[in-house]
Amino acid sequence: EVQLVESGGGLVKPGGSLRLSCAASGFTFSSYSMNWVRQAPGKGLEWVSSISSSSSYIYYADSVKGRFTISRDNAKNSLYLQMNSLRAEDTAVYYCARDVLTVRGADWGQGTLVTVSS
């Protein structure tokens, strides 16, 4: 069974940093592209960042470019999102999601809440 478990969320002040993790199990992590998708309270889904299986290709939404860094450790079956210079508008539940071939978001974690507030 595919499992994606996010962690690392919490309350942080504006301008602060946070590192999210997504622990993967139930599949060969190193073979799949992964994504971070967020959802602000009461709002819709917003794609944040994607990383290919070998980290060769990385993409960011304009809203986080230059502030967030996606990475992965295939030996540890883990996906990460380093978030710097956090703003109030970054407040959201952050989900990690697995791509399967051409299917984006075939599997999702349960999400971790990030709250940016003074």
Add this chain to the structure above:
Amino acid sequence: QSALTQPASVSGSPGQSITISCTGTSSDVGGYNYVSWYQQHPGKAPKLMIYEVSNRPSGVSNRFSGSKSGNTASLTISGLQAEDEADYYCSSYTSSSTPWVFGGGTKLTVL
């Protein structure tokens, strides 16, 4: 503003059929057969319901079906059930610099 346009809400009675539209452009929905639909219940993670316009993942009820015409994709749910009440999001591959775009979401109410 979302890249793909969905109605904010739709409703239907148990047993009826409803259709949710998802309108994009020739750079996304109209240009590729990589449209997906996700169901999200309150406080839960999204769940893939339809991929590549009309394919259902294993375990998804055949009451859910997808289609596309031009720049508009559609999700149809037949034989509405109470548990279908949820938010539904479409997404598409896009040729823009953003590799994954979502619709704004549609809240389905089962009356």
